[in-house]
Amino acid sequence: MGHDVTKIDWANKKLYxxxxxxxxxxxxTYDKLILATGSWPVTPPIEGLKQExxxxxxxKGIFFSKLYQQGQEIIEELKKPEVKKVMVVGAGYIGVELIEAFKNHGKEVxxxxxxxxxMGNYFDKEITDEAEKRIKEAxxxxxxxxxxxxxxGDDRVKKVVTDKGSYEV
Known part of the structure; x- marks a missing residue:
């Protein structure tokens, strides 16, 4: 982690x-090379997500949480005193872990x-009901x-618009 392979010299078994x-x-150098490229987060077709x-x-202000480097960027963003409110989109394992971490850092979540x-794709209703109860209690x-x-938002995200409302962030 934390490295990019920029070039592979197949003939000489060398990595750059x-x-x-x-x-x-x-x-x-290597004797045998296994390419395990991993995956990349799916970029949903949401208006205003991308910015050159x-x-x-x-x-700015939007982060994926898949790679180590992305996690480091999120940590640095959390340290900024002007970041008071955080929205997490997605309530799978990672999203639920993130809301707990953000709340523990004193952020409105x-x-x-x-x-x-x-976590509807992972657990039965009985378990998700309990998780939802504890999230609300927090x-x-x-x-x-x-x-x-x-x-x-012009230079960074300021508002999230959904199919049911809008939220300042």
Whole structure:
């Protein structure tokens, strides 16, 4: 983690690598090479999501949480005193972990989920009902069965528009 392979010299079994944190470039060799490229988050077709010239091409203030580097960016954003309210879109395992972390960092948290239940793809209603109860008890605003349609804001996201309303963030 934390490195990009920029080139592979197949004939000489050599890798050209860039360390993402420092930008340092170096070479490495291998006997056998297994390409396990992993996955990339699906970018949903939501108006206002993308913005040229930003990290991962996303509007400022919008983050995916899939890669280590993305997690580091989220942590840095949380440290900013002007970040008071956070919306997490998606109530799967990662989304539920994130809302807890954000709440523990003193942020006002909104959880948005298109499905009618938290972690609805993973657990039966009995378990999701208990999870939803505890999320509410923690003071987290929860919107289930609601789909994000648009992100608004000039240089960074300021408002999230859904099929049922809009929310300042």
């Amino acid at each position: 690598v860039k360390e993402l944190k420092t930008g340092k470039e170096f070479e490495d 010239g930003t990290t991962y091409g996303l509007k 909104i959880l948005m989920e298109a499905l009618p239940r938290v 003071g987290i605003e929860m919107h289930l069965g609601e789909t994000v349609k648009k992100f608004e």
